[in-house]
Amino acid sequence: MNEHIAQLVALQAIDREIDLIEGKIKSEQNGLDEQISALAKREAVINDLQEKISACEKEVRTLEDEVAEKMNHVRERQSKMMQVQTGREQTALLKEIEDAKKSAKENEEKIISLMEEVEKLKVEAEEEKNLLKGEKQLVAEETEKVRTNIESINKGKKSKDNERRKQAKQIKENLLRKYDTLRERRNGLAVVNVVDGVCQGCYMAIPPQKFNMLLRGDLMFDCPTCQRIMYYTPPVEEE
Ligand SMILES: [Zn+2]
Secondary structure: OOHHHHHHHHHHHHHHHHHHHHHHHHHHHHHHHHHHHHHHHHHHHHHHHHHHHHHHHHHHHHHHHHHHHHHHHHHHHHHHHOOOOOHHHHHHHHHHHHHHHHHHHHHHHHHHHHHHHHHHHHHHHHHHHHHHHHHHHHHHHHHHHHHHHHHHHHHHHHHHHHHHHHHHHOOOHHHHHHHHHHHHHOOOOOEEEEEOOEEOOOOOEOOHHHHHHHHOOOOOEEOOOOOOEEEOOOOOOOO
């Protein structure tokens, strides 16, 4: 194998290991982030319940004020009853009193059902708050665990990073740049093997002429389809 390619292949092996390590760190962090966003969701549910409770309580106060007003009106009409002379006036007043009482009673019924609703919402909010409390505790423990895990993963990463630096020094600058760009653009895979004339990066066949040249082993080619740097290693003979 071409010496430059051999060095790139070695570098890529290290980089793939670093990718795995970084993936582990990311998945640790993602798991935690999910839990934290679940907390935020529950907090939003609790806020929503509390807003509903406030709105119900406000409506209750309005209805109670109305009841007081209506009952004042009833008392005022009742005292006026003493002063009226005709039966017609009396009937009119009695009707007014009846209507006001009926309307006050309707308000009272609304108030009762609103209070029941408030009780229900308060129970619900209390349950959510208890759940949140437990979850917060868990997330705090999890955060500590994740921090420790990431710390120990990072220790392993440091030695790999050193290894990577040493290996990268062996490689010509412009080749290294090309390799880095390819890795960035081609999903972490810059150098690929060719098996039976097929690029193992994009799985497209390469022109037979190029494959033949590659078989000679000392030349470097880019895949005409995915531009990755290609190499050829003869298949291991099975015993
Ligand atoms: Zn390719």
